[in-house]
Amino acid sequence: MNEPALIASVRSDDATSADRSVEIVERVIAWFEANQRPFPWRDPDCSAWGILVSEVMSQQTQMSRVEPKWREFMELWPTPAAMAEAPVAEVIRRWDRLGYPRRAVNLHRCAVAIVAEHGGSVPSDRDALLALPAIGAYTSAAVASFAFLRREPVVDTNVRRVLARAIHGEAVAWPANSKRDEREMLALLPEDPARAKLWNAGAMELGAVKCQSKKPLCEACPIAELCTWRERDYPAATEKPRVQAKFEGSDRQLRGRVMAVLREHPDGVVFADLPEFVEASGVPAASGTVDVAHANRTLQLAEDLVRDGLAQRDGSRIRLPH
DNA sequence: AAGGCGGGGCA
DNA sequence: TGCCCAGCCTT
Numbered sequence: 120m121n122e123p124a125l126i127a128s129v130r131s132d133d134a135t136s137a138d139r140s141v142e143i144v145e146r147v148i149a150w151f152e153a154n155q156r157p158f159p160w161r162d163p164d165c166s167a168w169g170i171l172v173s174e175v176m177s178q179q180t181q182m183s184r185v186e187p188k189w190r191e192f193m194e195l196w197p198t199p200a201a202m203a204e205a206p207v208a209e210v211i212r213r214w215d216r217l218g219y220p221r222r223a224v225n226l227h228r229c230a231v232a233i234v235a236e237h238g239g240s241v242p243s244d245r246d247a248l249l250a251l252p253a254i255g256a257y258t259s260a261a262v263a264s265f266a267f268l269r270r271e272p273v274v275d276t277n278v279r280r281v282l283a284r285a286i287h288g289e290a291v292a293w294p295a296n297s298k299r300d301e302r303e304m305l306a307l308l309p310e311d312p313a314r315a316k317l318w319n320a321g322a323m324e325l326g327a328v329k330c331q332s333k334k335p336l337c338e339a340c341p342i343a344e345l346c347t348w349r350e351r352d353y354p355a356a357t358e359k360p361r362v363q364a365k366f367e368g369s370d371r372q373l374r375g376r377v378m379a380v381l382r383e384h385p386d387g388v389v390f391a392d393l394p395e396f397v398e399a400s401g402v403p404a405a406s407g408t409v410d411v412a413h414a415n416r417t418l419q420l421a422e423d424l425v426r427d428g429l430a431q432r433d434g435s436r437i438r439l440p441h
Numbered sequence: 442a443a444g445g446c447g448g449g450g451c452a
Numbered sequence: 453t454g455c456c457c458a459g460c461c462t463t
Contacts, residue, residue, distance in 0.1 A: 121445080178459045184449070185458090218447035218457095254462050277457045295459085296442085323458055332456065333452080363455085375447055378456085427446095 122372065141283055143342050144307055144318050150341035151321030156328070158182060160265075161320075167241035167266035167429040168199055168233075174258045175226050180218055188217050199238045202230035208439035211429065212382050214235035220378055224428050224440075225253030243267035256297035265321050268312040273319035277326025282307075284330060288347035308419070374420050376400055381430055385439025395422055 160173035172192055176185040195213065196202035202210065207227045214223035223298065229251045233241055241262065242248055248259035256274075263269035279292035279300060286303075292308045304322075329340045337343045349353070366372055380388065380396045388396050394414035421437055424430040431440040 170462090174458070178445090179446085180456055181457050216448060218449080221446075221461090222460090253460065257459060261458070273458085276456090277458065311445075320458095327458075362448090363442095364445085365454095367453095371446060377446090 122382070126268050139345055140307055141339050144309065146341045146345070147321040148309075148314060148317045151317055151324055154376075155320070155324055156182070157184060159193075165242070166197075167262065167396065168197075169193055170266040171241055171254075171258075171262050172227070174261045175222055175229075175253055176217065178222065178253075178258070184217065188215075196230070198239065199230040199233040199241065202236045203229060204303055206441055208385075208441065211378075211439050212385075213381065216379075220429055221310060222253055223365065223426060228252045229254065237387045241266065245269065245271055247316065260301070261319070264312075264316050269315060270310070270312045270315045271319075272301040272308055273323070274300040274304050275323055275326075277330070279317075280332060281322050281326045281330050284335075284348035285346045288351045288354065289356070290348065290354060291358070335394055340362065345427065370416075370420055373397070373417060374424065377417065377421050377424060378429065381437070384438070387431075387436040388431060390418070390421070390432065390437045391435075391436060393417055440441055 127244075158173070160170050169189075170241060173185065173189050176189055176192075186285055187269075191213065205227070207224055210227045211220055211223045214220055217223075232251055233239060236383060237247070245259050245261060245263050246264055248254050249256075254262070260271040260273045261275075263271045264273050274297070276292075276295075279295065282291040283292035283317065304319075307363070309317065309318055325340070325342075328338045337346070340346070343349055364371075376397050377393065380393065380400055383400075384396075394417040397417050398413075421430060425437070426434055428440060430437055
């Protein structure tokens with residue numbers, strides 16, 4: 120590798136690669152400014168609290184499902200102080216079937232912490248955001264960038280896929296690694312924080328509506344001619360996708376059913392009767408009796424919910440937490 | 442590093 | 453049916 124010609128060649132490739140990256144960023148920003156979906160949290164007047172709520176709701180949940188629930192929450196609790204004053208049970212009940220109800224508990228805890236520790240204003244500092252419950256690497260960067268124009272690298276599953284394909288020529292992103300992922304995104308981030316925000320949001324949007332996991336819409340992609348994956352003629356993924364546990368019949372499903380019962384009974388139910396309520400709420404209609412093993416499993420999961428702060432034992436009863 | 446954690450939309 | 457979704461947290 121000491122041949123001058125080779126070194127020159129390498130330098131030339133690096134320069135080409137850097138130019139391509141800059142061009143990708145520019146084009147995605149231009150595309151995003153013209154084509155972004157008009158979500159309410161993208162309104163220039165949206166508060167930092169509104170943005171934080173939208174990000175928490177969007178964790179593992181499609182934006183289309185988030186939007187109506189976000190509007191409802193903003194009506195009910197337009198500020199952290201408003202939510203902090205509400206009983207956590209009410210936040211869980213309003214969260215309803217959005218999924219991962221611990222997010223509702225954590226969002227309420229966020230509101231309480233923001234009031235207690237930040238005077239009711241969402242903190243703009245990345246580390247202060249990270250210290251809040253349910254606010255991790257992604258969400259802290261997203262709030263800092265989108266709400267406060269901080270130059271932070273925002274990396275979610277969409278961004279990782281876009282970078283894997285456009286930059287690295289891989290069909291599927293490597294397993295998430297926030298340190299490495301953010302270092303890579305930071306290298307692409309424009310110096311101007313306002314443009315950095317547009318690149319952050321634009322890369323996510325591109326992954327969501329064009330560079331999709333299953334059916335990428337390359338014909339309509341603004342960086343198709345710059346995409347390394349396309350240039351290499353779409354090599355397939357080398358690693359096998361991780362198999363995820365089946366949902367039907369799982370503990371997760373049963374936990375969801377217990378939560379549904381608790382939401383529908385504001386005063387809770389007698390703990391020992393919980394299996395019957397769950398059974399009646401629409402399980403695989405078997406006999407009229409509750410299977411003992413199934414009942415015990417239900418009660419065990421209810422205990423887990425208490426442990427996780429999603430439910431509360433109140434004498435002989437169990438209910439949503441105060 | 443891996444696994445648990447909801448629920449719905451869509452091919 | 454299986455896969456995916458603007459992740460986070462614990463072990």
